[in-house]
Every structure is written in C-alpha cells, then in structure tokens.
Amino acid sequence: xxxxxxxxGVLAAAVSLPLAVSGxxxxxxxxxxPRPQPDVAVVRDAIDGETLMISRYNAVLAAVPGLAGxxxxxxxxxHEHLARLRARLIEPNPAxxxxxxxxxxxxxxGPQVPGTPAAARAxxxxxxxxxxxxxxxxxxAAPPSLAQLLASIAASEATHAxxxxxxxxxx
Amino acid sequence: xxASLPPLAAGAAAPGAARAAAPAAAVGALxxxxxxxxxxxxxYGVAGAHLSGARQxxxxxxWEVHQAARDTLAAMITARGAxxxxxxPAYRLPFPVHGSRAAVSLAAFLEDRVATAYLGVVALSxxxxxxxGARALESAALRAAGWRGRTLxxxxxxxxxxxxxxxxxxxxxxxxxxxxxxxxxSPAPTGPAGG
Numbered sequence: 001x002x003x004x005x006x007x008x009g010v011l012a013a014a015v016s017l018p019l020a021v022s023g024x025x026x027x028x029x030x031x032x033x034p035r036p037q038p039d040v041a042v043v044r045d046a047i048d049g050e051t052l053m054i055s056r057y058n059a060v061l062a063a064v065p066g067l068a069g070x071x072x073x074x075x076x077x078x079h080e081h082l083a084r085l086r087a088r089l090i091e092p093n094p095a096x097x098x099x100x101x102x103x104x105x106x107x108x109x110g111p112q113v114p115g116t117p118a119a120a121r122a123x124x125x126x127x128x129x130x131x132x133x134x135x136x137x138x139x140x141a142a143p144p145s146l147a148q149l150l151a152s153i154a155a156s157e158a159t160h161a162x163x164x165x166x167x168x169x170x171x
Numbered sequence: 172x173x174a175s176l177p178p179l180a181a182g183a184a185a186p187g188a189a190r191a192a193a194p195a196a197a198v199g200a201l202x203x204x205x206x207x208x209x210x211x212x213x214x215y216g217v218a219g220a221h222l223s224g225a226r227q228x229x230x231x232x233x234w235e236v237h238q239a240a241r242d243t244l245a246a247m248i249t250a251r252g253a254x255x256x257x258x259x260p261a262y263r264l265p266f267p268v269h270g271s272r273a274a275v276s277l278a279a280f281l282e283d284r285v286a287t288a289y290l291g292v293v294a295l296s297x298x299x300x301x302x303x304g305a306r307a308l309e310s311a312a313l314r315a316a317g318w319r320g321r322t323l324x325x326x327x328x329x330x331x332x333x334x335x336x337x338x339x340x341x342x343x344x345x346x347x348x349x350x351x352x353x354x355x356x357s358p359a360p361t362g363p364a365g366g
Contacts, residue, residue, distance in 0.1 A: 001187070005318060057346065060246075073321065073322070074322065076324075077322060077323075077324040080324040080325070081324065084325070118262060132309070136302065136305055138307055139293070139301045139302060140298040140301060140302075142365070143292070144293075144294035144296075146291050146292060146293075147293050147301060147305075148290050148294055148327075148328065149325075149328065150324055151290065151293045151301075151304065151305040151308055151309075151327070152290065152327050152328045153325070154305065154309065154326045155286070155308050155309040155311075155312035155313075155326040156312065156322060156323060156324055156325060156326055158309045158312065159312050159313055159315075159316035159322040159323070159326065160322055162313055162316055162317070162322075163316065163321075
C-alpha cells in the first residue's frame with residue numbers, strides 16, 4: 001500500500017510539473033479570449049463581402065425595379081453564398097465582432113447606385129468582378145475545403161459579371 | 172469499350188504509381204483534371220458535330236481551349252515525375268446526343284465536370300497550384316454559363332443532374348456520388364453528386 005501511494009505521488013508530481021513550469025503564462029492565457037483562427041477571419045471577410053453584394057443588389061432593385069427579372073436569380077445565388085459561408089462560422093457572440101469591417105461601417109441607407117438599367121448593370125458587373133478577385137486573394141489563407149468554397153463562389157460571381165455584360169440578358 | 176465521363180470526385184491516382192519523390196496529392200489532383208480535360212476534348216467533338224453557325228464556332232473554340240489545358244496539365248504532371256493519364260478510346264455520354272439542344276447540354280455538362288476536377292487542385296497546399304485551379308475553375312464556369320445561359324451558385328461544388336434539355340428520359344443514370352478512382356473503364360454512373 002505504501003508503495004502504491006508512493007507511485008501515485010510520483011505520477012501526480014509528473015503531471016503537475018509541466019503546469020508549474022508554464023506558471024503564470026498559463027493563468028494569463030485563461031483570462032484572455034482566444035484570438036480567432038485565420039480561417040475565421042477569412043470567412044468573416046467573405047461574409048462581409050456577400051452582405052455588401054446583397055445590399056448593392058437591393059439598392060439597384062430599389063432604384064431600377066425593372067431589373068427584377070434578370071437580377072433575381074443572381075441575387076438569390078448571393079443569398080445562397082451567404083448562407084453557406086455563415087454555416088461555416090459558429091460565433092458564440094455575434095455582437096462582439098470587431099468594428100471597422102465593411103458590414104459594420106456600411107451606411108444603413110445602402111450604397112449609392114446608378115438609376116438607369118445600363119449603368120446599374122455596369123455597376124453590379126464591376127462589383128461582381130471585384131468581389132471575385134477579393135475572394136481569390138484569400139485562397140492561400142484558407143484551409144483546403146474553405147478554399148474550395150471561396151473559389152467556387154468567386155467563379156459564380158465571375159459568371160454573374162458575364163451575364164451582366166452588355167448584350168447579354170442576365171437570368 | 173468506352174469509359175464513362177470522369178467521376179466528380181477528384182483524386183484519380185496516377186497509373187503506374189507516382190514516384191515517391193512526386194507530391195502525390197498534387198499529381199492525383201492534376202491527373203483527375205487531366206482526365207476531365209480528355210473527356211471534354213472528346214465530348215466537344217461530339218457536341219460540335221450537332222451544332223452549326225455561331226454555336227459550332229463556339230464549340231470549336233472551347234474544344235481548342237480544352238486541348239491546350241490538356242497539354243498544360245500533362246506537362247505539369249510530367250514535371251512532377253509522373254506519367255500523365257491517357258485518354259480513353261471513347262467515352263459513354265451522359266445522355267443521347269442527336270441534336271443541337273442536347274449538344275449544348277452536353278457542353279455545359281462537360282464544363283461542370285471540368286470545374287469539379289479543378290476544384291481538387293484548389294484543395295492543394297501550394298499557393299500557385301491553388302490559384303491555377305481557381306482560375307481554371309472560373310474559366311470552366313464561364314463557359315458553362317455561356318452554354319447554359321444561366322449561372323450556378325456553386326460551380327464545381329454542386330452541378331445540376333446531367334439531362335438533355337427537354338423531352339425524353341435522361342437515361343438510366345442514377346444520380347449519386349461517384350466513387351473516387353480512375354475514370355477509365357469504370358462502369359460507375361455519371362451522375363453528379365446532388366446538392
């Protein structure tokens with residue numbers, strides 16, 4: 001019995017030794033919220049980008065209601081992008097997101113958009129191309145499956161730009 | 172004996188085994204993309220035969236694009252010390268192609284498959300390979316949208332079931348995830364993974 005107790009004592013000492021060595025650093029880490037993983041930041045940026053695209057489409061549709069037919073399917077796909085990206089993010093407290101991100105700074109009235117169909121389509125076309133480029137720039141920062149999703153969404157947005165080109169009918 | 176068009180899942184292994192020095196994941200993904208390009212080259216030959224005018228010219232253009240992509244991929248695979256997969260002598264089409272509408276659907280289908288194959292390259296760890304895969308995926312999605320006249324929310328990730336555009340049953344295809352593996356001589360159905 002004494003032997004057994006002694007062995008337990010040795011084991012306990014062995015387990016507690018690393019904790020003792022890490023000392024105050026361990027206590028400090030417990031008190032600080034963990035920093036978001038890099039891919040969480042990538043997903044947040046992509047979510048902000050999709051949210052901005054949706055607000056642009058909504059602003060265009062408010063200004064040029066006649067574009068509802070051709071733009072409807074494209075807007076729907078942006079909603080699908082947004083839902084898929086949000087499904088990748090589990091945020092315990094969404095209100096604690098850092099300020100200064102596009103979604104946080106976007107004006108509540110929505111972006112200013114052109115009022116004619118041709119100009120509005122050109123505006124959205126440029127926005128789609130820029131959004132696709134932004135996603136591609138994040139590719140290397142993402143883990144493999146997220147990189148695939150970003151690349152797929154970027155490709156979708158590139159096709160949106162194609163269908164928004166002059167002489168093509170979107171939808 | 173014809174091979175089915177390549178399965179959706181990327182990652183067909185190199186025949187004869189990649190050398191130990193070759194990055195196996197990269198070679199596997201590139202081989203899957205090459206297999207899809209082989210199938211596209213074959214399929215555009217079929218589609219072009221049923222098209223005329225501007226659409227035939229578009230098919231001829233895309234056929235050449237896929238030939239160039241095939242050669243690029245073969246060179247990339249060779250540079251990694253592996254032997255590029257060969258094209259099958261013939262490929263089983265996902266549905267009968269007897270007219271222009273089915274030919275256009277076939278072209279869109281081929282691009283969907285190519286897009287999915289390049290998505291396997293996007294999952295690789297190298298930054299340059301990722302961007303190469305993403306740009307090739309985008310090009311395939313643009314061609315698919317051009318043929319289809321509409322866009323997809325998730326090119327490469329989710330493709331519509333292969334079916335001719337209008338009347339007629341779509342054949343005995345049983346949509347479902349195809350098992351990863353060599354595309355050649357596989358009797359697996361050509362249906363894409365539903366989404």
